[in-house]
Amino acid sequence: MSEEHQSGVAEAHPPPPAPETATEIIKALALKAGGDVCGIADPHAWDDYAPEGYRPYDTLPGCKAVVVVGSRGPTAGAWRSPDSRIIEVNGYDFANDRAIHVVANHIETQYGFYAMQAPSLPIGGHQPPTSMMLAAVFAGLGTRSLAANIILNPKYGLLYYSAAFTTLPLVHDPLLEQNVCPHKMCVATYRSIGRTPCMAACPADEGGCLDGSIGEDGEIASAYYNRERCATRAMNFGINSFQNALNEMIAEDDDDTRAMMVNSDFVGRSIGSMGYFKDSVAQCFECMRVCPVGRAERKLK
Ligand code: SF4
Ligand code: SF4
Structure with missing residues (x-):
């Protein structure tokens, strides 16, 4: 046993790279480990949106950055299957989790800074300590949509997210400048029939869960999502x-x-x-199946 271990002092690590370089290394590592996208959020972005106890630095004191990784769950082939129930059991379990573990381990073992996976499942009650929806938005990876508030990435649409808190200083990404939803095709559909494709797939006034409106500016003017009804239909x-x-x-x-x-x-x-x-997450993807965002990425031969 080394003297450092015997004395209880942490092993010395060389100084970490500059935040810009460390950010590049971490992002490349996350993508290599299975993520499709990776962004860095400022832990203080939560201050105005999450109550005390639900912010990154409440879980990891001294948190300086939140690494967020998104991955496509089901493959394009699974989306194409005529049996819609296939999708839930056909996701890769879960590339975003694996990538975030690689990132957290790298930060702790190579740089000697604290890192941990952001807890995205409830440890009591129904609210998880960390919202992955906020994490994805604050890392500049997507924006909220009319379909069940799902965060849509401009390239891939629906993604599954994991995050890591760390005391390692990294460069924070800006929020996306443009909202991903509604897609311009959805604006045209709304102007024509009064509904977007997702609303038409699950209309609140016909036993479904979704409603909303689009303003003159082509942006979401109002959104309605019946979460309780969705849970009974989707889970x-x-x-x-x-x-x-x-x-x-x-x-x-x-x-x-x-x-x-x-x-x-x-x-x-x-x-x-x-x-x-642990908790079956969903058996209904119909609002996402009709969403045009990310469809190009699911089009193969
Ligand atoms: S029930 Fe299905 S289609 Fe409707 S909002 Fe929930 S997941 Fe989307
Ligand atoms: S179908 Fe259109 S309106 Fe609905 S979530 Fe997708 S982009 Fe938004």
Whole structure:
């Protein structure tokens, strides 16, 4: 054991590269490790949007930068499958997470600065400590859309995001200057039929979740998203569905019917989704399937 370890003093690291160089290295590393995009957010960008306890420096004291990585989940081929249920089980699990682990390890082992994955799953209640939507916007990787507030990247559209907090000084990226949504094709559709493609796929006034309006300037004037309804339509299997099924099974007096319920596909899938995904994230992608943003990237031979 080295003297440093014996004395409890951290191993010495050479001084890190200048922030500009370190930023370039980190971004290249993230893309090589499986990310499609990478940006750096200022931890203080959260100050006006997230309450105390939900800002990066609340989780990692002294946080100076938030590295954000986005990756496409399902491949173009999975999007093309005629069975829409294929997409959820066909995402790469999860390239953005893998890339962010590589980045965090590199920062700690090579530069000797703290780094950790930003917690994007709830540790209590329903709110995660860090919003990946805010992270993606603050890193200049996308903007909020009319489709369930999903953050759309100008090149890829829907992406899956992970982030890392670090005390290493890095160069922060600016926010995108232009909103990605609505696409100009959607503005034309809205002017013609009063709905954008995503609103038409899931209209709030016909049992769906989406509504909104586009102003004269071609920007979003108002947006409506029924999150509770979307959850019941999009998340058929998971913790909630198991809780509902459990209630019904407990209340069932007939032994044979209860046994049939316990052994049903529905309960089996609910348990499977909890065990494998922790919380099954979505089984509906219809508003994104019709979105023109990123479609070019999914067009292959
Ligand atoms: S995910 Fe499905 S249910 Fe939710 S808003 Fe989109 S189309 Fe509607
Ligand atoms: S289809 Fe996509 S770009 Fe068009 S309005 Fe909906 S989310 Fe925005």
